[in-house]
Structures are given as C-alpha cells and as structure tokens.
Amino acid sequence: MNKVEEEVLRKIKPKPYEVEKIERIFSYVKEKLENKIKEYGIEAYVELEGSIAKDTWLSGEWDLDIFVLYPKRLGKLWVKNEGFKIIFEALKDMSHEIAYAEHPYIRLNVENVEVDVVPALKHDYAWEAETVVDRTPFHTAYIRSKLGEEERDQVRLLKRFLKGIGVYGAEIKVSGFSGYLTELLIVQYKTFRNTLAHVAKDWRTGFVIDVEKHYSSIREVKEKFKEHPLIVIDPVDPNRNVAAAVSEKSFSTFIAASKYYLRMPSLNFFYPQIGEVTIKDVMKEISSRDTDILCLTLPIPKKPSDVIWGLLRRNLVNTVNVLKKFDFKIVDYDVWCDEEKQAVFIIELEKAVLGSTVKSIGPPVFLEPDATYFLKKYLESKETIAGPWIENSRWVVLKKRKYREAKELLLNRLVSQCLSSVLKEYIEEHGFEIYVNNEIRKYVEKLGSKDFIVFLTKFLRKKPLWLK
Amino acid sequence: MNKVEEEVLRKIKPKPYEVEKIERIFSYVKEKLENKIKEYGIEAYVELEGSIAKDTWLSGEWDLDIFVLYPKRLGKLWVKNEGFKIIFEALKDMSHEIAYAEHPYIRLNVENVEVDVVPALKHDYAWEAETVVDRTPFHTAYIRSKLGEEERDQVRLLKRFLKGIGVYGAEIKVSGFSGYLTELLIVQYKTFRNTLAHVAKDWRTGFVIDVEKHYSSIREVKEKFKEHPLIVIDPVDPNRNVAAAVSEKSFSTFIAASKYYLRMPSLNFFYPQIGEVTIKDVMKEISSRDTDILCLTLPIPKKPSDVIWGLLRRNLVNTVNVLKKFDFKIVDYDVWCDEEKQAVFIIELEKAVLGSTVKSIGPPVFLEPDATYFLKKYLESKETIAGPWIENSRWVVLKKRKYREAKELLLNRLVSQCLSSVLKEYIEEHGFEIYVNNEIRKYVEKLGSKDFIVFLTKFLRKKPLWLK
Incomplete structure (x- = not known):
C-alpha cells in the first residue's frame, strides 16, 4: 500500500x-x-x-x-x-x-x-x-464469510475511490457500483490495487466475473445475461447480475480512472476538488465559448428518487433525439434535479441556430405513389427554394427549414414529442422555461442553488476531476 | 400519334x-x-x-x-x-x-x-x-433489317425526346442514351409512346432488355452484368451492354420524364425553353438565396472531350467528398467546361462557414494505445475547448474546428487531396481561383460566356425544364 x-x-x-x-x-x-x-x-x-x-x-x-x-x-x-x-x-x-x-x-x-x-x-x-x-x-x-480484516480495508479504499470518481451507488442517478458489488470485486481480486490492475488491463464491454464459478463457461453466462457492460454473477443467486445497474459510462469511467491512478496515484481520485465556483465564472465560460448552451427548466412531481431520475433521463434522451432529427448537432447533455420541485435539462449544441435552407431527399423516381406525392407537394409548396431535381435515382428538393432555432423547436414539440405521459401532464399544467446562453444567468440567480452552479461548472469543464 | x-x-x-x-x-x-x-x-x-x-x-x-x-x-x-x-x-x-x-x-x-x-x-x-x-x-x-419506315420515325421522336430532357448521347459529359441504344428501344417497344409507357411503368435500377433473347433468364444476365442502372444486350454481340454508359441520373430522368409526358404531353419535353438569362438575374438569385455558392475555376489541359469530362467529374466528386469529411453540408454540385481552356466546379453548400467548435469522437477507453494517445494529444492541445470526457464507452473532446470556411479548406487541400495527378500538375503550374457568392459576378463578367450563364441559371433552378 x-x-x-x-x-x-x-x-x-x-x-x-x-x-x-x-x-x-x-x-x-x-x-x-x-x-x-x-x-x-x-x-x-x-x-x-x-x-x-x-x-x-x-x-x-x-x-x-x-x-x-x-x-x-x-x-x-x-x-x-x-x-x-x-x-x-x-x-x-x-x-x-x-x-x-x-x-x-x-x-x-x-x-x-x-x-x-x-x-x-x-x-x-x-x-x-x-x-x-x-x-x-x-x-x-x-x-x-469471505472477507478478513485486511480485505475489509481494501473494500473501504475501493468504495472511496468509486465515490471519488463519481460511480459509487446503484441508484439510477449514479448508475454505478453498489456496496455489495464493490465487496464482491475484493472477494475476486483480493486487494484495491489488484482490482484496479485487472480493471485497467482486462475489462471490456461485456466483462464477466463469476466468483463462485456457478457457470461452466463465459459463453454460457453471455447467453443468459445480455447487453450489460459488466456481468457479476451473484454468489448466493446465480440468476442475478449484481452489476445490472452499472451504465456503460460508469463502467468506462472506472476503467479509465484505474489506468490513470496506477500511472500516477493521487488523493485527487479519492477526494476530487472542484475548487471555487461562482455564477460569474460560469457565465463567462458560457459567453466566451462558441457553442450554444440551452437550459430547459421543468417543475417536477414528487416521486421516489429512482422514479424521478429514470423519468428525467429517458425524457432528456427523447428531447436530444428530436433535436438531432432536426439537424442540430449535440455536443453534450445532462440533467440536474433537486428531487423536490425542479429539474433542468442542459444541452450544449454546436449551434442553436441553423441555416434557413435544408436539402431534403425524396423517394426514387420509380417508386409510386411516393414520387408523385413528393413532386406534387414540393412543386406547389411555398417552402420550396429550388428543384425538385433528380440526384442519382431520387427526387430531392431544397426547401426552407422548418425549425431554424433549437429553442423554437422545443417550444413547439417538447410536450407533444419529447416527454412521457407523467411529465407531459405535469408540464402542461405547470409550464416550462427555456434559457439560452446569457439568459441562463437569470435562472441561476433565481434558483440560488450552489449545487446547480457546481453542476454547471462540471458540465462545461467536462474533463473528469481526476484527469490532469 | x-x-x-x-x-x-x-x-x-x-x-x-x-x-x-x-x-x-x-x-x-x-x-x-x-x-x-x-x-x-x-x-x-x-x-x-x-x-x-x-x-x-x-x-x-x-x-x-x-x-x-x-x-x-x-x-x-x-x-x-x-x-x-x-x-x-x-x-x-x-x-x-x-x-x-x-x-x-x-x-x-x-x-x-x-x-x-x-x-x-x-x-x-x-x-x-x-x-x-x-x-x-x-x-x-x-x-x-429490323426497322421499317414507321419505326424509323418513332426512333426520331424518341431521339428528340431524349435530347430535350438532356440524356441523349453516350459521351461522358451526358452519360446518356446512344443512337444505337435509342434504336434498340424501338426494336423492343415498337413505338415512341409504347417505349415511354414501359419506361414509366416497368423500369427500375438494374432493368434488363435482351431483344434477341440471347440469355435464358434475367438472372443469368444479372450475374454477368453488374452495377449498371440499365442493361441492354447487344443483339450482335451478347457480351456487350449497349447501355453501359447510362448513368443513374440519366436513367432516372428518362423514367420521370416519361411519366410526366404521358400525363401531359407537351412540346416542352422535345424543345425545352430556358427563357432569357442574364448575369443580373443569376446574381440576384445567388445573393437572395440563403445558401452559399462556391465557384472553383480551373485552367485545363487540351484533351479529348471524354478524357477531360471524365477527369473533371472524378475530381469534382473527390472535392465534394473532402468538403463532406469536414462537415460541410452539400446541396448540389456540377461542373462546366469549355473543353478548351477553362473548367468550373460549382458547389452549393447549406453554409460555407461553420461554427468554430466541433465534437470529436475518440477511441473506447479500453482500447490501447489509442486511448492513451488520444488523451495525451487533447490534454496538451491548445485546440481543446472542453474535455476530454467519457461518453458511453468512448473518450470525446470538444475542440476548435480545423477549417471553418469551405474556401479556406479548398485553398489548403484542393491540390493535395482532391485532384488526380493530371489536373494536379497542371493546376500547380497555372493556379486556380475560388469565388464565393457575390464574388462570382467578377468571374462571369471576365469569362463573358453565355453558355456559362445558362449553366448557372439551370444549376440554381435545379428543376428540370420539362417539370411544371
């Protein structure tokens, strides 16, 4: 040690x-x-x-x-x-x-x-x-029955490490490593150091650990447990994957941090320091960076923590997918929530405003009735800027873009296309707000939450605190 | 008739x-x-x-x-x-x-x-x-031996129709239907009208015509002749596809025009009228349209027509692919050439200037040495704006975009990455010019070619002249 x-x-x-x-x-x-x-x-x-x-x-x-x-x-x-x-x-x-x-x-x-x-x-x-x-x-x-005093200390070190790099806890908010899973890793690998060494060297998406050798082969496990980054067979119940809650991101973060720690151990991994954070610094970073930051603030109903985080994550992904469908390029996105009243989707885009024209690819000329329908539509449409013309075997048209601004798109489609029924009903009653770039200051000041400012700072920085 | x-x-x-x-x-x-x-x-x-x-x-x-x-x-x-x-x-x-x-x-x-x-x-x-x-x-x-007087007139009608819609001629510039191919279509379908009816109804990519039934099945033909939109077996030499020169675009144009002509026959298909074209109108259209038009003018060596058109088409596609690789969205492109001294690549982009930042997806965290190389590069780089961070299982980074402007990209990479050796050597000696949007006027005026103004007008209009 x-x-x-x-x-x-x-x-x-x-x-x-x-x-x-x-x-x-x-x-x-x-x-x-x-x-x-x-x-x-x-x-x-x-x-x-x-x-x-x-x-x-x-x-x-x-x-x-x-x-x-x-x-x-x-x-x-x-x-x-x-x-x-x-x-x-x-x-x-x-x-x-x-x-x-x-x-x-x-x-x-x-x-x-x-x-x-x-x-x-x-x-x-x-x-x-x-x-x-x-x-x-x-x-x-x-x-x-499995851990002696030495090994219990090794569990403690590993827990602190996982907490430090932000992946400790099986709850949906973290989607990381539970206490029991952490203990099983030490049962398997004996020490903190040896765990990190194996994680850094051997772990890949779909990695399998079967401490008690309940299964005869990795293949048998893989057939039974699908699509989890990590599969750890429960020693007391071979039908359970103890690591089912571990997300790809948490899994990968553990691998990357293990590699980095082994190269250069530091307290930083166990006790990450964000330093001083202020609204002023956050707003300066937002206004100087040539991307666009969009904060969508939602009131939320009171629900158990895992329910609300699951709901928010799914709805955020829907929202991002609608933006992508309309050609917005997404840099990053995350959700903050006080688990009481308020949640914020934060989405960073390469540009929140696109050009006013878009090329739209239609059907092959020989596909009916699609070809005739496409032509009829765009020959008559005021949205058509040029064409329709034939490219390879398809009709295409240059037309006005439906939504140039990400904010406008979300104001129009958030409720109808991005949200699942629970949030949808709640938002239809209570409304939502969208703040872009400098407008975010207003919201941050009104909210007055230090936790949210820390969240924003980390979101903008993006680099894990342990990565120097 | x-x-x-x-x-x-x-x-x-x-x-x-x-x-x-x-x-x-x-x-x-x-x-x-x-x-x-x-x-x-x-x-x-x-x-x-x-x-x-x-x-x-x-x-x-x-x-x-x-x-x-x-x-x-x-x-x-x-x-x-x-x-x-x-x-x-x-x-x-x-x-x-x-x-x-x-x-x-x-x-x-x-x-x-x-x-x-x-x-x-x-x-x-x-x-x-x-x-x-x-x-x-x-x-x-x-x-x-196959065509009587009536049918020879039907060939004439079909030739004029193909000329009118711009797909007559097997030369690379047109990549359309040769005279012999046109005659074979009448041998097969007897009349102009019946040809159009079959083209409109039956033709799909990979269509086969075997007038003399040299092959026992379509399947046999398909195995022998690959990747042509149209396969017409030469009656006098079954190893040849008479339609080998027909491009997907010419093929599809014939199908689409046939459908439209049958719905509403008009002289327009045989004798398309572009109307009056002026530099003033062209420039007005360019400046009012919210896309960016880029003209790349190249001096060309004296070569046989098919050689120079083949060369220009291939090099234009290379150029467009380099633009796409750097995130530019292409609306349309074409090449004009006087077959003597001068060629012009014209490229229409949704935007010729992109945002200054771009998200770059790196390797999975567990893939070495790639992961370490990626981190080392972007942790030290002045181009890094935020991150690197982990998304799913990969490292990603937000960085400065290498080329924000399409013009700048081409000034830097045209010769080294877009052109094949013949043009490359010629251009290294004689240079090239790039004109964007309003700058194009200078070039058009200097060139003083009515043909080029007609070309530009059609390029901007895009809609086939027979399509009302």
Whole structure:
C-alpha cells in the first residue's frame, strides 16, 4: 500500500468512538424490537445487515440497516402488513418516518444516525427470496464469510475511490457500483490495487466475473445475461447480475480512472476538488465559448428518487433525439434535479441556430405513389427554394427549414414529442422555461442553488476531476 | 400519334433537299476513296454507317459516317497505318482535319456537313471485332433489317425526346442514351409512346432488355452484368451492354420524364425553353438565396472531350467528398467546361462557414494505445475547448474546428487531396481561383460566356425544364 492509500485509509477507517456509538444504537433499537416481538409471541430475529454488519463502512457514514426476519411461512403479504405493524409499534415513540421501497419500512434518526428498520422473511436459500430485502441477509453472510480484516480495508479504499470518481451507488442517478458489488470485486481480486490492475488491463464491454464459478463457461453466462457492460454473477443467486445497474459510462469511467491512478496515484481520485465556483465564472465560460448552451427548466412531481431520475433521463434522451432529427448537432447533455420541485435539462449544441435552407431527399423516381406525392407537394409548396431535381435515382428538393432555432423547436414539440405521459401532464399544467446562453444567468440567480452552479461548472469543464 | 408528336415529327423528319445533299456528298467522297483504293489494288468497300445509313437521323443534323472496310486478314495495325494513309491520300485536297478515337480518322467539312471517314476491318461476325469501329457495320445492318419506315420515325421522336430532357448521347459529359441504344428501344417497344409507357411503368435500377433473347433468364444476365442502372444486350454481340454508359441520373430522368409526358404531353419535353438569362438575374438569385455558392475555376489541359469530362467529374466528386469529411453540408454540385481552356466546379453548400467548435469522437477507453494517445494529444492541445470526457464507452473532446470556411479548406487541400495527378500538375503550374457568392459576378463578367450563364441559371433552378 502506498502513501496515498495509507492516508486515505486513515481517514476512512471508522474510529473506535464511532463503532461504540453504532453498537450502542443497535442494541437500543434491537431491544425495543425484541420486546415487541415477544409481546406478539412470534419467532423472529433482529439482525444488523449492510456495510456496518459486514464492517466495510466508511468513517462518518453511519447508516444502520436493521432487519426483522420473520418465519418464511408467514409470506410477503403478512410481512408488508403485520410485520411492518409490529416494527412500527415498537418504534413509534422515536423520531421516525415511513419510507417505501418494495415494502414500507421505518427510518429513524437516532443521535444523527440514520437507522432503517426493515421487515423481511427468513429463507433457507437466497434463490427462494422474492424481494430484494429477503436476499440481503444472504449477501451479508456471504461477505462476512469471505472477507478478513485486511480485505475489509481494501473494500473501504475501493468504495472511496468509486465515490471519488463519481460511480459509487446503484441508484439510477449514479448508475454505478453498489456496496455489495464493490465487496464482491475484493472477494475476486483480493486487494484495491489488484482490482484496479485487472480493471485497467482486462475489462471490456461485456466483462464477466463469476466468483463462485456457478457457470461452466463465459459463453454460457453471455447467453443468459445480455447487453450489460459488466456481468457479476451473484454468489448466493446465480440468476442475478449484481452489476445490472452499472451504465456503460460508469463502467468506462472506472476503467479509465484505474489506468490513470496506477500511472500516477493521487488523493485527487479519492477526494476530487472542484475548487471555487461562482455564477460569474460560469457565465463567462458560457459567453466566451462558441457553442450554444440551452437550459430547459421543468417543475417536477414528487416521486421516489429512482422514479424521478429514470423519468428525467429517458425524457432528456427523447428531447436530444428530436433535436438531432432536426439537424442540430449535440455536443453534450445532462440533467440536474433537486428531487423536490425542479429539474433542468442542459444541452450544449454546436449551434442553436441553423441555416434557413435544408436539402431534403425524396423517394426514387420509380417508386409510386411516393414520387408523385413528393413532386406534387414540393412543386406547389411555398417552402420550396429550388428543384425538385433528380440526384442519382431520387427526387430531392431544397426547401426552407422548418425549425431554424433549437429553442423554437422545443417550444413547439417538447410536450407533444419529447416527454412521457407523467411529465407531459405535469408540464402542461405547470409550464416550462427555456434559457439560452446569457439568459441562463437569470435562472441561476433565481434558483440560488450552489449545487446547480457546481453542476454547471462540471458540465462545461467536462474533463473528469481526476484527469490532469 | 397525338398533335404534339405530329408537330415534332414534321420538324425533325429530314427534308428531300437534305437527303439529296447528303447523298450527293456521300457519292462524291465515295468515288474519291474508291479511285485511291483501286490505285493501291486493294479489295475494300466504302460504306455509309451511322444514323444516316439507318435513316434515323434528324433534320439539320448532317453527320456522315463513311467507313472504308478492309479485309480482316490485314489486321488492325495495318488499318491504323496503311488503311488510314490510303484515306488520307484520297482526301487530303479537301478541307479536313485528323481526329482520334481508338484509331485516327479523317474529319471533312463539305458544304457545312461534317463527314467522318473511318478505316476499319470487315469481319464475318460482330463478336470477332476488336474495336468499336469494326463493330459498327453490324449495328448498321442489324437496325436496317429490323426497322421499317414507321419505326424509323418513332426512333426520331424518341431521339428528340431524349435530347430535350438532356440524356441523349453516350459521351461522358451526358452519360446518356446512344443512337444505337435509342434504336434498340424501338426494336423492343415498337413505338415512341409504347417505349415511354414501359419506361414509366416497368423500369427500375438494374432493368434488363435482351431483344434477341440471347440469355435464358434475367438472372443469368444479372450475374454477368453488374452495377449498371440499365442493361441492354447487344443483339450482335451478347457480351456487350449497349447501355453501359447510362448513368443513374440519366436513367432516372428518362423514367420521370416519361411519366410526366404521358400525363401531359407537351412540346416542352422535345424543345425545352430556358427563357432569357442574364448575369443580373443569376446574381440576384445567388445573393437572395440563403445558401452559399462556391465557384472553383480551373485552367485545363487540351484533351479529348471524354478524357477531360471524365477527369473533371472524378475530381469534382473527390472535392465534394473532402468538403463532406469536414462537415460541410452539400446541396448540389456540377461542373462546366469549355473543353478548351477553362473548367468550373460549382458547389452549393447549406453554409460555407461553420461554427468554430466541433465534437470529436475518440477511441473506447479500453482500447490501447489509442486511448492513451488520444488523451495525451487533447490534454496538451491548445485546440481543446472542453474535455476530454467519457461518453458511453468512448473518450470525446470538444475542440476548435480545423477549417471553418469551405474556401479556406479548398485553398489548403484542393491540390493535395482532391485532384488526380493530371489536373494536379497542371493546376500547380497555372493556379486556380475560388469565388464565393457575390464574388462570382467578377468571374462571369471576365469569362463573358453565355453558355456559362445558362449553366448557372439551370444549376440554381435545379428543376428540370420539362417539370411544371
């Protein structure tokens, strides 16, 4: 381990007082739960799961996952209703909120520690599990059985690295590497360094890792799991790809950053510094750059984080595709969202205003009725500037462009052609705004979000912070 | 035959005085040739060939093709030297010039009639012929045996129609339908009207006509003759495609014009009227149209017509491809040439000036050494505006565009990348000029060619003259 990694590990390894605090909170909540369970006369276990149970958590990141495991004969409907009710009754006097994943669960805040208390079923095998939470205890047990103290530190380093380069987390917003996936990489490659070495050297789109050798060949895996950049077979359930959420971009970012880190290790990868960001600098960059930046601001309905990010990403891609269809050349695009009220599509174009004429390729002269229809249309049209004429075997025409300005195109077609029904209905009611280049200042000032200014700065810079 | 066709036929059918004049000239030249042949004691025939021999010529188009057919045992080298010498000696006292095709021949001017006197070999079968001229007598004989008086008039109508729509002639400049091909279409389809009806209804790219049914199936023909829009098997030599010179554009123009003529017959197809053309109107159209017109003027070496047109067309396509490679959107292009000294590439672009930035797609992050090379290059480059960043699995960069202006691009790359060696050497010595939009006026005025103004007018209009 080199100096950089030693320094990082010093920072991220949990301190004794943290461990003590976490254990104390767990004991407290556990006792409350067990008392209530006893009242109901049910046979259930209260267990710690997740990174704290596996001892792969990072200092300062105090997220407790406490599972109440009920007998499997009770079934998932019972868990959802009765199982949840027992937990709720046990903890309702504490500071809490009700959260929803596949099932409802309780989120407590105890001494600034986030504690999720989740009802689940206790199965004999992971592949029996019907829900994500029922599978979790098997993941916990597997990782605990495979990782020694040394390797748990290696997981910590890898987690911090993935966080630093922006690809840690399976949620749609990040579309990166989950905690369990990170742990499996260390099970496979043993150390942080060795992981990076293999990622840099061996990984290509469609890479397969089968830690427990559940399959006899890569080919067998490839036939079963299609179109994912990375396929990591779940040791406890061979039908699952643990890396299904990893996007091509996250996958490629990990490869590129691994190569760069190995050439020149630096704290920068673990703790990227964006430096000072100001509206002034952002606006200066926008006005000096000879591209056009378009911000489309949308009010959004309140939805779970993954729902809203999935929706926004899909709708952004639709929007960009409509722009491309009308000949706009896209440099880059991204979406920002406060997950509460407001989202922004930011799109950079080579030019947001095109020439007023466009050549349009029609049908082959011998294809009827298309040829006659094309000729009739353009011989009579006021939009025709020259022609129609014959090029090779086709009719073509030079005509006025329908939409010269990207803004005009979106004002006309965003709702009807770019948005899916949920956003469409919401936007039809609440409206949207489009700001181009210098106009963006108005919006940024009104929004007053430092996070958005950081987002804009990164969007304009584009270069990953670890790339020097 | 409708009124239009009757009127056209009245105009194009040779008048008795023309026939008399042609016959008189042929007799005169024939006698001179036969006297000289007799002197040399050689057994040879003097024959009329071509459209006059076949009686398919048009009034006013007095081109006599007189062939001197020598015994085949003398061979083509003898024809080229001795055979030519005999003709030359017979006619050297008349107004003449020496012309070159595969062999040299004599071109006379007798009472404003162009008379080509060509030495050739007399074979027993067309497929024995090694040269185009040796094959000609078989074509003449075939057509004479197949066409009656009625059908010869139908050939005349079809020729005039093809001339009118601009696709008559197998020379590279036109890349259209030869006289012999036109005659074969009437052998196949009997009348002008029926030809147009079949062309409009049946013709598609790769259409096959095998008048004498030399092949057992279309498939057999398709396997032998590839990639021509039209395949017409030569009745006298089944290995030849008589329509090999027909371009996709000429082929398609014939189809489209046939459809339109059948819907609404008009003199316009036979005698297209461009109307009055002036520099003023051309320049007004150029400056009002929101595209950019670029004229590249080249001095050209003296070469046979087909050589220079072939060269110019290929070089124009190269030039357009270089423009496309650098992101310029091409509306249309063509070449004008006086076949003496001067040629002009005219290229219409959506915009002749592009934005100053361009997004450049690099290699996948895992592809080495490409990825490292790309990063090194753009991390250090002053051309880099933003990035490099990762998009899907690739590195990409936003950089300064190398050539913003089409003119600048061509000034830099025309000679090195667009021209083939013949033109390249000539242009390196004599230079070239580029005129954009309003600058074109200077050149047009200096050139002072009505033909070029007509060419420019048609280029801007684009719409075929027969299309209303």
